Amino acid sequence: MNSSRCLKISFVLSFTWVLFSGSLLAQKKINVERANFIRGSNERNVQRLIEDVLVTHQDIDMTSDSMYLYNIQNRVVAYGHVHVNQSDSVHLYSDSLSYSSIDQVAVAYENVRLYDSTSTLYTDLLHYDRRLRRATYPDRGKLV
Numbered sequence: 759m760n761s762s763r764c765l766k767i768s769f770v771l772s773f774t775w776v777l778f779s780g781s782l783l784a785q786k787k788i789n790v791e792r793a794n795f796i797r798g799s800n801e802r803n804v805q806r807l808i809e810d811v812l813v814t815h816q817d818i819d820m821t822s823d824s825m826y827l828y829n830i831q832n833r834v835v836a837y838g839h840v841h842v843n844q845s846d847s848v849h850l851y852s853d854s855l856s857y858s859s860i861d862q863v864a865v866a867y868e869n870v871r872l873y874d875s876t877s878t879l880y881t882d883l884l885h886y887d888r889r890l891r892r893a894t895y896p897d898r899g900k901l902v
Contacts, residue, residue, distance in 0.1 A: 786832045786859045788815045793825075803830045811836070815859045818888060819843045822855070832859040840866070844888055849873040852884070862888045870895075878902045 790796075794809035807813070807825040813834060814820070823838030835856050842850040842857075842864060850873075852866035864886045866872075872879040872886070872893055881899035886892070 788813050788827060788832060788834055788857075788859050790827065791819075804828055815857075817845045820855075820857065833857065842866075842886075844891075847874060848891060850884070850886060864888065 790805075790807060791812040791814055793807035793811045796805055796807055798805040805827045807827060809823065810821075811823070811825045812819060812821050813825065813827065820834065820836060820840070820842050822836035822840045825834050825836045827834050833856070835854070837854050840850075840852045840855045842848075842855065844850075850864065850866055850870070852870040853868035855864055855866045857864040866884045866886065868882055870879075870881050870884045872881075872884060879893065879895070879899055879901050881895040881897065883895060883897055884899075885894045885896075
């Protein structure tokens with residue numbers, strides 16, 4: 759194989775990898791839609807979003823009173839009147855929540871309520887895998 763052809767193949771593979779990895783990064787990014795106040799900066803990795811906070815990731819919307827956004831880890835920690843809405847079919851409410859867009863798992867704490875079209879679950883600790891739409895709770899819960 760001549761060097762010109764090797765260079766072309768190498769360029770195509772490199773270009774394909776850049777497009778693919780860029781697409782993966784875009785899928786993991788958590789977007790800030792609104793917040794009354796923002797403290798910190800992207801360069802420092804952490805931003806505190808305060809009052810009337812709304813962030814989105816793919817098919818979910820997350821609202822809360824206050825939220826910390828960790829840009830490098832693609833993670834949020836939310837406090838106060840937390841609501842997660844997935845495709846208008848699953849609603850999760852809690853006092854606080856941690857969510858990673860990399861593994862797409864939310865952990866909700868205290869006064870947790872999970873609603874879907876057929877049932878409601880009440881518990882104080884809940885792990886929710888949004889890709890599988892599966893919730894697990896390690897302690898007591900009430901299913902209605």
